[in-house]
Amino acid sequence: MLGDLIAAGIPAEADAPLGARTWYRCGGRAELLVKPRTVDEAAEIRRRSADSGTPFRVLGGGANLLVPEGVVPGITARLAGPAFEGVRLEAQRLEAGAGVDLYALVTAATRAGLAGLARVAGVPGTVGGGIAMNAGGAHGALGDRLASATLLDAAGRLERVPPSALRLGYRTSELGGRLVVAAAFLLEPEDPASIRARVRERLALKKAEQPLAAKSAGCAFRNPSGASASVGDPQDPGSWAAGKLIDAAGCKGLRIGSARVSERHANFVTVDAGGRAADVLAVMDEAARRVADRFGVALEREVAVWTTRPSP
Numbered sequence: 336m337l338g339d340l341i342a343a344g345i346p347a348e349a350d351a352p353l354g355a356r357t358w359y360r361c362g363g364r365a366e367l368l369v370k371p372r373t374v375d376e377a378a379e380i381r382r383r384s385a386d387s388g389t390p391f392r393v394l395g396g397g398a399n400l401l402v403p404e405g406v407v408p409g410i411t412a413r414l415a416g417p418a419f420e421g422v423r424l425e426a427q428r429l430e431a432g433a434g435v436d437l438y439a440l441v442t443a444a445t446r447a448g449l450a451g452l453a454r455v456a457g458v459p460g461t462v463g464g465g466i467a468m469n470a471g472g473a474h475g476a477l478g479d480r481l482a483s484a485t486l487l488d489a490a491g492r493l494e495r496v497p498p499s500a501l502r503l504g505y506r507t508s509e510l511g512g513r514l515v516v517a518a519a520f521l522l523e524p525e526d527p528a529s530i531r532a533r534v535r536e537r538l539a540l541k542k543a544e545q546p547l548a549a550k551s552a553g554c555a556f557r558n559p560s561g562a563s564a565s566v567g568d569p570q571d572p573g574s575w576a577a578g579k580l581i582d583a584a585g586c587k588g589l590r591i592g593s594a595r596v597s598e599r600h601a602n603f604v605t606v607d608a609g610g611r612a613a614d615v616l617a618v619m620d621e622a623a624r625r626v627a628d629r630f631g632v633a634l635e636r637e638v639a640v641w642t643t644r645p646s647p
């Protein structure tokens with residue numbers, strides 16, 4: 336496959352570091368990392384991988400991803416470069432490539448005096464990953480403002496679909512194995528200064544409550560009963576936020592090797608510089624076990640964990 340891609344002129348690297356490209360800055364490697372320069376190249380790679388039965392994954396900003404030590408089999412595609420990083424404005428519609436950083440998206444909307452995206456201010460990752468996981472927080476999700484998404488299927492066909500086709504939920508979407516190539520958002524005009532003030536306020540809130548300086552992938556677990564769990568019934572642990580459950584189970588500061596539960600926010604598992612993804616996973620598993628033992632609540636991971644095989 337590497338030879339084929341090189342022959343087709345598509346940038347590809349065998350045995351490429353992958354964990355180092357995630358926000359954890361640790362973990363395994365990709366058997367083959369490809370960086371299509373155009374949508375046509377992405378379609379070609381997707382088609383070839385499907386035809387040859389080669390496993391295929393897509394890497395966004397690596398903000399919500401843990402790659403255990405070892406090798407991710409098959410192809411990992413990274414949608415970066417000009418074809419995937421453009422932002423285009425048309426009246427109140429903002430169209431962005433999958434590789435656009437969410438921070439750049441929020442900034443472009445703010446500069447244009449278009450409101451509606453402050454809900455993802457401070458949320459890391461790219462537009463592609465942001466749609467795939469319906470990025471968001473207490474103030475709403477990216478999908479709330481989605482007008483359409485352009486998807487690439489396994490046969491290399493492009494299709495523009497309305498948000499209803501993606502069945503967006505709390506940090507979930509149903510892409511049916513398709514890649515997000517671009518997305519358009521419908522926004523409202525507002526004075527840039529007031530949008531900027533809202534964005535700053537949201538950033539400050541995150542900074543005050545979350546260990547943003549440490550290496551993590553944001554919240555490790557989904558809130559059990561969805562986004563509204565931040566409030567929760569004091570008598571019903573099943574309605575509590577994951578952070579509150581992990582904290583109440585006494586896990587703050589729980590350390591295994593290079594990873595630990597943050598003292599600042601218990602739903603963040605952080606890792607030391609030069610640490611191991613296996614330790615991160617072990618801490619997540621142990622925190623989930625303690626929460627299940629203490630409260631009978633099964634936490635579900637929010638961080639995507641890719642499957643690896645042992646390095647040769």
Ligand SMILES: NC(=O)C1=CN([C@@H]2O[C@H](COP(=O)(O)OP(=O)(O)OC[C@H]3O[C@@H](n4cnc5c(N)ncnc54)[C@H](OP(=O)(O)O)[C@@H]3O)[C@@H](O)[C@H]2O)C=CC1
Pocket residue numbers: 391392393394395396397398399400414433457458459460461462463464465466467468469470471472510513514515516552553554639
């Ligand atoms: N609220 C918060 O504070 C935080 C939120 N997050 C959220 O996590 C997400 C991270 O995004 P990002 O760093 O870009 O993604 P990642 O590189 O972390 O990839 C995460 C998953 O998204 C899928 N994905 C990524 N890009 C695409 C694409 N173009 N098309 C289809 N699927 C894609 C992949 O799915 P697959 O495995 O199926 O290939 C991958 O497993 C964002 O939604 C971000 O908002 C992250 C940290 C904190």
Ligand SMILES: C=C(O[C@H]1[C@H](O)[C@@H](CO)O[C@H](OP(=O)(O)OP(=O)(O)OC[C@H]2O[C@@H](n3ccc(=O)[nH]c3=O)[C@H](O)[C@@H]2O)[C@@H]1NC(C)=O)C(=O)O
Pocket residue numbers: 471472473474541544552553554555556557558562564565566576577578579580582598599600601602637
């Ligand atoms: C960090 C992420 O998203 C975040 C998002 O940034 C914030 C702000 O909008 O709201 C959610 O956090 P959250 O539900 O933990 O919100 P918080 O307000 O911090 O905490 C919820 C409740 O748990 C309590 N709490 C939190 C942490 C802790 O260590 N102890 C504790 O008791 C808080 O006091 C609060 O009563 C998202 N998390 C999830 C899993 O939905 C992410 O997705 O990666």
